[in-house]
Amino acid sequence: MTTHDNLVAMANQIARNFEVLGDAAAAAATANHLRLFWAPQLRAAITAGDAGLTPVASAAIRVLHADGL
């Protein structure tokens, strides 16, 4: 598994664990989690359109990019 694939898988995993909150809240929580715990170069390494991202994870990445990561 490449580093990028691994990051996508981890972002999906985080999003999946927040999905019980509902999609919008889960995306916000995922974005917040990435901001708190991922180094900026990791956050920058994935974009919302990357293949394999779940909808909630993708939405979270969009939130991050909208906020300037």
Added chain:
Amino acid sequence: MTYAPQPDFGTPASGAADLVTLQIDGRSLTVPAGTSVMRAAAEQGTAIPRLCATDSLAAFGSCRLCLVEIDGVRGTPASCTTPVAAGMVVRTQTDRLAKLRRGVMELYISDHPLDCLTCAANGDCELQDQAGAVGLRDVRYGAGGNHLGQAKDVSNPYFDFDPSKCIACSRCVRACDEVQGTLALTIAGRGFESKVSAGLASEDFFGSECVSCGACVQACPTATLVEKSVVAIGTPDRSVITTCAYCGVGCSFRAEMRGEQLVRMVPWKDGKANRGHSCVKGRFAWGYANHAERITTPMIRARIDQPWQPVSWETAFAHAASELRRIEADYGRGAIGGITSSRCTNEENFLVQKLIRAGFGNNNVDTCARVCHSPTGYGLKTTFGTSAGTQDFDSVAHSDVILIIGANPTDGHPVFASRMKRRLRQGAKLIVIDPRRIDMVRSPHIIAEHHLPLRPGTNVAVLTAMAHVIVTDGLADEAFVRERCDWDEYQDWAAFVARPANSPEHLAPVTMVDAGELRAAARLFATGGNGAIYYGLGVTEHSQGSSTVMAIANLAMATGNIGRPGVGVNPLRGQNNVQGACDMGSFPHELAGYRHVSDAAARALFEAEWGVAIDPEPGLRIPNMLDAAVDGRFKALYCQGEDILQSDPNTSHVAAGLAAMECVIVHDLFLNETANYAHIFLPGSTFLEKNGTFTNAERRIQPVRKVMAPLTGLEDWQVTQGLANALGLGWHYGHPSEIMDEVARLTPSFAGVSFDRLDAAGSLQWPVTAAAPEGTPVMHVDGFVRGRGKFVVTDYVPTDEKTGPRFPLLLTTGRILSHYNVGAQTRRTANVAWHKEDVLEIHPADADDRGLKTGDWVRLASRSGATTLRAQVTDRVAPGVVYTTFHHPATQANVVTTEYSDWATNCPEYKVTAVQVAPSNGPSEWQEDYAAQARTSRRIAVPAAE
């Protein structure tokens, strides 16, 4: 401190609040009701002669030496079994008592070898002391029946048993029963034939159920049970109080010395974590400190296929600094990072993270808690507001229901397990949630009320099902929740767990747990009185490790089991200083005291103290560092006290990451497996060779004290300081106490901590603040640190690691009593006598399917890799589950584990790996390649003759 035996008051202290006044030998004194006459006398300084009594054991009354006279009482009662009474008048020394005692002692000595001058216990023998105390001058009994000349049992690696010297006082038997709780020893035979026997299963101690905790040796009043080290060296002449460097219990010991030589480690009776008890590792397995494989000289090399070149400290520091600055210039400051260790002191951890943050301006520092208890930090901070357990160890004595999930205390935390077993023998109820039938499920005088043998990876589902029962049965403590927690969040959580999809019956096909048993367990926990939860790596090392920690916290809050003795959420930390390493800012997102690096106010404190800017963004975690190394963006690592090649998951990926770096600095006692990929080796000092502090699983900060000079010439904090100064950081610490003073200035929960205060108090549990100057044994007493307790909905998300036709079994890993983590220390002690190699536990049905029997070599393979080890067929594991340990590099169980990890923290999913097991006739390709690489890498160049 000049050597003196530890004070012994003869019988345990009474916990009674009522006081009683009496008179002993004409002096009036007041003691708690229930105190024995013997103890009361000892407390006023009167030593009544005794042999069968010691204050770690209940009074026994067999030796007849401690007789006293009491006004109004017929005869001469034993002072150990006679409680004080108001107005009692006691005489401890009269002509009649003296005559009786001499008669008793004469009988003892008539059947005891008179070889005092050549006895290992000469000068440290209670029988010898008491013979003197009673004035024995003659033994009138000559030839006749006796027990002299019996063969010694020298089978145990650490102590001898000489039955010729036994006085049948039963202290060893009672210590095994009352203190250790193993009940391995007994008095076999009757009358003259009575003798201490190590159980029925074996003729000797080594083959018996004895776990070598040392309690019997400590209790023995003669040289019947004596440490081999005392036989070899002699009795100690001084002692130093220090803290064990093994598990998270953090036992206090007296390092008993003769000159610079360690004679023995004896558990310190005043140690608040262990209360005078020990296990085989802390008590005996310290020989690694002087092992021939210790490296004591710094070494460098340009490439990992070259032999090591021994160099001076100055050369090593200068070379390391040069390489790090070169890499910083070539690849940027983000290409460098560090790893701190739970085996190192608080002060050492603090310096390593400071070196990375202040020296390179990034937060690329991580710690071995990444692979063990990082989910505890996340989960408990989220729910309670503090990344730590809630109780002290004494709390268990007040528990009514003990729930153990994902922990194996008798192997991983044996001294605390003994305290837990004592409470269980007193009647507390036990619930065990574990895929294996661990020893706590059924052991002498203990049987778990409920054992829920869940399928690995389903902790969250099981805990949610328990919560379902508690909520739907109306057993939640809503008054507690309304007062202490966020009520709206509770209602959301309660509605979630109450869904039919979360019922035990609905989840049973997933968890494989009998729904009726689970319901009964949940009801017991909610209604059985004080409920305490203890957990270990079987909780954290999962893809939902953090969720499980939060599910545990939910359960404790919902049942009102927080904020008083006897209850709480208690992570059993794997290593001695996991808590401390985390406290010291070892995580890439947090400064000391768990303050996020984005917290400007916190950063400002450090920036003012250190005179540098702190990066406000999180740094790289260990797996991130390794990924970045493979990708060519991470080039240098300072790794102190950790062996990530053996301990971290997916070994081949770790090896690839290390091999891709240009400067790997390993700071350790031995050329460990990670050092095979290192360019600079900085030799470390053992816990016996340095000063500092460890913080155990109950947040107890304890002193580590130097008892001998470091073999390398430097303590580890001095090594990090040397490297920092070669980098130009200008540090001027003269003693670790100055480092702790800096921690205290920067960390609110440590504000009241100093070496002076620790020396005065013995230990302190953080937070130590103006509001809690003596520390905090139980947290969240009046309210949660975060304000209101937070219920978090923990949805069960199955792991991505799936069994299938290629890998149909689930592997889970753990450790055993005699070894410690990667075994770097314990493999270099006589503990290998109990465990020479890792073995694979496999259920008889799965073994039959594969034609396997115990002792067969098997190939254990996953999608990550394969290794070979021997099989052990046992029904301790469930069908479909296999288990092994990770103590031996020849096996390297982590070749098999995968990159899957906890969603919140990246703690590896060690406990769930899909594997296949098949007969094998030799080592795997990885094992062969690795052995060859290790041989090449460990070569040390011989210095040329001058």
